[in-house]
Amino acid sequence: MSDTSSEPGVSRRRLLGASGTAAVVGMVGGAAGSGALALRGNAVSRGDDAAAAGAPASTAAPALDAAIPFRGPHQAGIVTPAQDRLHFVALDVVTSDREELRSLLEEWTRAAERMTAGAEAAPGGLVGGGPNRAPEDTGEAYDLPASGLTITIGYGPSLFDHRFGLASRKPAALRDLPAFTGDQLDPRRTGGDLCIQACANDPQVAVHAVRNLIRIGFGVVAVRWSQLGFGRTSSTSTTQATPRNLFGFKDGTNNLKAEEPEALDQHVWVAPGDETGGGSWMAGGSYLVARRIRMHIEVWDRTSLQEQEDVIGRDKKEGAPLGAAKEHDALDLARKGPDGKPAIPATAHVRLAHKSHLGGIRILRRGYNFTDGSDGVGHLDAGLFFLAYMRNPEKQFVPMQRALAKADGLNEYIEHNGSAVFACPPGLKDGEHWGQALFA
């Protein structure tokens, strides 16, 4: 794509201009913060350190370029509008030194805040260290704007074992997920002491963020597994159009949205009384469930339209519930079709995942499509990297996935082959850093 910018210095060449993906910057879900590092808005690139130090943000800037506030009551990257690209990484801690881990989390905070503002990972990172040292920024995002980058951190259950004296700080709700019927989990895509979710509207910006955090963590953390994603498969704000997944269906219609603060408090954010004792630092945070779900798209592509719609429980073109007309019409699970059978079949995905089937349970989905080449026997290795945030995985994801694993018509076409759960701490106030509450 060519550079369409009319402002000098603004490069948008890799920004994805798809309609309906425009980011709303700032106060979504109360997640805005004044940040210790002044945001540079969109009219500057990473190389402009003067701007990083305090130039006012441009109000005329296009939303896809924009910087999303790093600080606030909740971490960005949860209810902030889902960007188009993902780079997710699960890491293991390879040192046994508690102070090294604490100090890395502090250093990561500084770098993450800078990068989300569109700055280099460290001041003068590109060439400022002189010719004899390795640069403190890898450089591939130097000329690019913030691109809506969010960096969200999570802690896995294994981080709270004997190694770092954190056992007494483990949140009660942070437990490895149980096995589900049909799971085909690959240990090489499962678990992790830590995770970083980097989302942006430019893939190069997301990859740059993860790469630089890994570089900073050399000797303290090592990558366990990672996943790239594209074409978000959920909308997390009513300002966003509903995208489609690789089965060609609109995905995210009945998701929780940033504009529903009461529902988010009920289903997504950990409340002050939820975790007592060592886990009380999680108030305002959320739990993340990640599942790598391979979709057998070649089989799906040979399936009739009627069967596809019955499997999902919605029509393919409009995304309306079967028996209804419009995408956002309510699901009527009692409605009968002309043949007297339920309009939304008993094994339809949306029926089984709907709150009325699950005692009111809901989750916030924030997944991405992926294609990771082919499997060597003529099939694409493609699917949905399912990411969902919730207040308590055992009370939300586990019963929901149990219901789906048991009866979902979709199971014929999918396979869960990666899995992890993480506790994502609350957002940071000015001057705070990741790990501060954890190591208090």
Ligand SMILES: C=CC1=C(C)c2cc3[nH]c(cc4nc(cc5[nH]c(cc1n2)c(C)c5CCC(=O)O)C(CCC(=O)O)=C4C)c(C)c3C=C
């Ligand atoms: C355990 C939770 C869920 C998994 C795993 C999951 C996988 C999965 N979903 C689709 C496609 C669609 N899902 C849709 C709705 C939907 N899915 C879940 C949960 C899981 N999905 C929920 C809670 C809902 C909402 C149900 C409701 O209240 O109506 C839809 C319909 C559009 C929408 O509302 O988002 C589609 C399409 C795939 C392909 C998939 C695994 C690969």
Ligand SMILES: [Fe+2]
């Ligand atoms: Fe679903």
